[in-house]
Amino acid sequence: MRPGPADGPRRPTTSAPGNPRAAGPARALLARLAGLRHAVTALVEHRSADDPTADDPLRGLYLSEEAVGHLLGTWQGTVPAAAPETGVRPGTPVKRPQDADDRLARTAARLRLTELDTAVLLIALAPDLDRTFEPLYGYLNDDVSRRRATVGLALDLCGTPAYLPGARARFHRSAPLRALGLLAVEDADRPLLTRSLSVPDRLTAHLLGDDTPDAALLGMLRPMPDPLPGAELDEDFVRRLAARLGDGPFSAYLREHREGDAPAILTSALCEAGVDALRFAGPPDHVPELLREARLTGRAVVVCGLPEQPGPMVAELTAAGDVTVLLADSRPYDPQWSAHDPLVLQAPRRPAGGTASWRAALGPAADGFDLAGTVAPYHLGGEHLSRAARAAAALAAFDGIPITAAHVRLAARQQSASGLERHARRIRPAVDWRDLVLPDGPLAQLRELTLRARHRDRVLGDWRLSAGGGRGRGVLGLFAGESGTGKTLSAEVIAADLGVDLYVVQLSSIVDKYIGETEKNLERIFTEADRTDAVLLFDEADAVFGKRSEVKNSHDRYANMESAYLLQRLESFDGIALLTTNLRANIDDAFTRRLDLVVDFAFPDAGQRRALWRHGLSHVPGAGDIDVDGLARGFELAGGAIRGAVVTAAYLAAGRDEPVTAGDLWEGARREYRKAGRLVPGETSW
Template sequence: MSTPPPDGTSAAADRPRVTAAAGPARFLLDRLVALRQSVTALVEQRSADDPTADDPLRGLYVSAEALSHLLREWPRALPAGDLARAVPDTRSRPDEPAPEPADPGDRLARTAARMRLTELDTAVLLIALAPDLDRTFEPLYGYLNDDVSRRRATVGLALELCGVPAHLPEARARFHPSAPLRTLGLLTVEDTERPLLTRSLRVPDRVTAHLMGDDTPDAALLGRLRPLPAPRPAAARDQDFGKRLADLVGGGVCAVYLREQREGDALTTLTSALHTAGLDALRFSGSVDQVPELLREARLTDRAVVVCGLPEEPGPMVAELTAATDVTVLLADPRPYDPQWSAHDPLVLHAPRQPPGGTPAWRAALGPGADGFDLAATVAPYHLGGERIGRAARAAAALAAFDGTPLTAAHVRLAARQQSASGLERHARRIRPAVDWQDLVLPEGPLGQLRELSLRARHRDRVLGDWRLSAGGGRGRGVLGLFAGDSGTGKTLSAEVIAADLGVDLYVVQLSSIVDKYVGETEKNLERIFTEADRTDAVLLFDEADAVFGKRSEVKDAHDRYANLESAYLLQRLESFDGIALLTTNLRANIDDAFTRRLDLVVDFPFPDAEQRLALWRHGLSHVPRAEGIDVTALARDFELAGGGIRSAVVTAAYLASGRDEPVGAGDLLEGARREYRKAGRLVPGEASW
């Protein structure tokens, strides 16, 4: 390797592109000029004293002459005064923050002050950064490293350029994995299999880009950062909480854990507090693997970190985020905080329950397209926040454009249901309602109760919240109903009609997925279902509810005791339930009286009389091709079938007729009705008994 010219004619200061630089890069390039002079001086010193300076194979082998030179030169010491200046005291960090740079455009100085870097740390960072900013440093570093292939600064070279002896423990500690440069993500020490002094130093590309004035987030966070929603004014009862939270996050670094009752409550509160405090934040929705890059991004851009919805195993993420005592961390999750998650406990608070976005918020998001239907009645069942309302409005507009029609209530309901998607499908069967009130054939009494149940679901927030008619004691705002009646009388269909009227999905709880033979597991499964239902705009249906809501019995053995514990849990959980739950049973007497007291409505489904059976036959045949002159009056009179049985008879008749490729005839319907009687073990009218 040839020796660089001693006159320094290739110095960075002589290149026009350095003097023409502007912005944050100018400060870095100005520093490179001084660093270039130090490197040139060291090269001149080495080339003057090194007997192998002119050897073309220098760096590829060590001669005896070079070995003698190294032995004569080591160790090289500095005066005590220079040591005190070059190596600051690293055993304790000062309490006062480092002073801000005079020029706000000097990002290196500003970053060093904000992250409390020492003078030595800042110099090492600049030395490691130099080859990424000016490629002419590569051959110079290769010469000083005595290896043409090693074109980055090494630990030993960095210390030598700083005038710090490499044998000092305080100096070597600046490159330890726990040292600030490395824990803050500003410096990477490579080649860990090599001796410490010959390990290469690299500045991550994101740090280089930031120091040069580029604030594009790290590539590792691509798709993991989401914008914060626009702040919403807090309800009057929550303004004091919001003000105190704003004072906290604006007063310095802190860690807060907000437990939310419903998804979106905490984000609304945090957004308002951050806006009031004038603090920007990174909203993160990734895994624990991206947390180091997230914290580095927050430090570089001086922003807080917001995580709403922790992973299934939150401990590792919470521990790593709360350990960063120099970054404001705001966490939100419906689960209670567990001290086992982290040794650095955040401040644990309960997020105030946010009122659902009212009609004005929906109208502002939907625009003039919402004038063509009753918007207030359409959005009343949904408890979406400001951000979810905006997303639902965009989805509704896209659905209308796809259909090629103006915006309708159906588009808004479908978009809102998509925003309420939840984890309920892991425990319940999802049904997209495809029926309406016209599909119900019931007496006026039960039908009126069903309409009242739907009315309660729409106006519960006003009555129980705004009018403060909640019973207190931690009770929720749920709507609970019991449908009792014989099999086939329309209980499940009624639940689907109510879900359709509210514009939400129906989730039928699978008893096989919740009942467990092990003690306590059934309660855990039920808790998962209730928790998801609390957070979702949906109707929850417990079909054949006797299995889990049955009467408690006298304790005669351990089985009775644990069965009663299960019932006691359900009684307590229904008190705090916030969703809509419907229970069906074939025998009302099987339901425990304590459950009945907690129900809003009990709807009895009577067995249909002849007139209602006639209406059910006609409704079942309304879309079926049938022969002319068919009269189902005799079938309704002679066959005492509930609605479910009549539907099954019509289906049987339809298959028989379809097999002949003919319309449904009277004989087909008669055969369908007879089969339903035979399935039930009943005597078929007109057939002889044996």
């Protein structure tokens, strides 16, 4: 059956070669189809010349006696010893493209395809560009239902014998066309020569000039951050990385100190090298589509933040030697992840105390407050810093005022990781130094803690006063004193002064009866705290930081192992951790040596108790004229107990819908004595 007019138009008018409405790449690709049409026409005429069933309208639907005789007749010839001279040799490399718009030739040259590969691609692509190829392919396949090219038909059109091993190998799963995701060989249950060929829609669109990313990657590609003017980056490191990017495809693994550092470094290096990149944030299942997109567009692949099990993704990405792959994560590189080790680099630390990046991100609004003092506690990377600046501007616009330090602090806290909430209770500080009623000595030590937190990078890093040995730049403090003397409140005040959140570690969520599980839980907490701008509070710390004991049984041994782990982990800690205890003597001396400051909270004397009563009553209605001297002298209560007494008095007054009276306060104080099991002054013990 020869294809006739009933099979549809031979050449669609909207895609004809030379169509002035077609773009350059489309015109070049359609021009290639003209040569393919001549080859198809010649093969159809050759087949139909001696085919007795050529005019049979049911040809391809059944096998007639004439068709059987014709097929048997083709076996009478001998198999040629070699491929015809006019055929396409399987290993011939493709020539460099002469036409800048010829994307097929450019893609073939960039991916090092052979002439046979390029011809097979065009043959498989033809029905997707011109539907008149479908009936012709159906005729040549001897099956009207098979309207795509097959392996045998492609080799026939290329003039390449199907028995050549090199020609057949171009269709194997490991061959370039299939390995690069450019060609699909369908119908695996059929013999090789009758298997259909198809190309991905993304390849067709690319060859026609459409650079829209693959639909399979929708929602998985994120834009690289814009280079931030004035960003405090290691210029020498960026320059060396850019030089390597200019030398050709390679893979690198950049280990971050803090989450968000890598995108800014990679963006600067890619811009300096003039290399475009695809930033991927999807599951490993879509890595093949990602690599194909990178190959078609000539871009690098960037992945910042690997999945929990990074091995499969890293192995597949680093195995692609023709694509530049840049990986970044806070975890150290594990050689077990891939047999093709990338170039492993350590991301340089950001300089301490720098404000140029913040100033550039905030613009003129940064001049309206103390920028250096505001941003000193934060260690945000370039991308997170830019997002924090935008969030601060949005908050200020919502309030209808210029950007303030409070806006910047709130926006910066929003960029911190929240993984700590699985093991710690988050507190957003709502207090300040005015809420602390302490002697001058402890108060000065608390202010020194905030000073250390703000300037630790400069002192320990830039001034090189770190003790070495892999020690971190963390700030560690111990608050020791009786219950209710202000230890937890002081931690909240420090967090508020630094503009960060307070995370109170819940011991019930980390202590585990199974050996080794407590250490794992603590490691998760310390790891999250290292990359989070927050204050970590271990309340009642002697439960995990207690003294080591002589080993008399297995329980003592494993308890000492937990303490040894904590000692090692505190050495490398980079965050801010505060420990509280009611009994300082219970804390192991080895922990005490590693602390920056130990603040003793003494039980308040009469003068301090008077100040605590006045502070607690400062916002209570009707209490302004109450004489608190008698309360301070008559009841020896700590600050927490005094607050409890004021709260009790306030409830009693609220129940009567009256202001608080002295009697209410005395009753509240007596109740605090009874809760503590102490004898109330003036009462008789029975």
